[in-house]
Amino acid sequence: MAIFREVKGQPVLVMLLGLSLAGSMPLLTEVPPGPREIVVGASDMAFYVDGDAEANPRIRMEAGETVRLVLWNEQPGVIHGFAVGAWQLATPRLRGRERDSIVFKVPEAIGHYVYECSPHSAMMRGTIEVVDVR
Numbered sequence: 527m528a529i530f531r532e533v534k535g536q537p538v539l540v541m542l543l544g545l546s547l548a549g550s551m552p553l554l555t556e557v558p559p560g561p562r563e564i565v566v567g568a569s570d571m572a573f574y575v576d577g578d579a580e581a582n583p584r585i586r587m588e589a590g591e592t593v594r595l596v597l598w599n600e601q602p603g604v605i606h607g608f609a610v611g612a613w614q615l616a617t618p619r620l621r622g623r624e625r626d627s628i629v630f631k632v633p634e635a636i637g638h639y640v641y642e643c644s645p646h647s648a649m650m651r652g653t654i655e656v657v658d659v660r
């Protein structure tokens with residue numbers, strides 16, 4: 527920094543600023559990604575994942591990855607929650623038109639795990655498949 531201050535003239539400063547900006551651009555794409563977001567909507571007494579039409583679909587997760595699971599209760603007047611009993615993981619129970627999220631690290635043990643809506647586990651349940659991609 528001291529070296530830069532001894533360089534005379536504004537054009538040099540502008541150039542240095544330009545270089546530092548250009549240097550930081552690729553970094554934006556190299557930064558490790560934040561949690562992978564999975565958006566789960568609850569409507570018509572079923573879960574829908576990431577806008578897909580399939581009810582209570584299998585959700586694939588990678589062992590050890592960090593996931594932000596967003597639960598969006600789109601069903602007015604009905605309380606829904608999202609829980610994975612084997613992982614002792616649960617969102618708060620949400621009233622209609624509420625949204626909340628939980629961030630968690632997927633356990634390393636590959637396999638299949640049941641997810642369900644705690645108040646409606648008979649109708650609203652599916653499978654999380656944990657795979658090892660490493």
Ligand SMILES: [Cu+2]
Pocket residue numbers: 568571605606607643644645646650
């Ligand atoms: Cu429910």
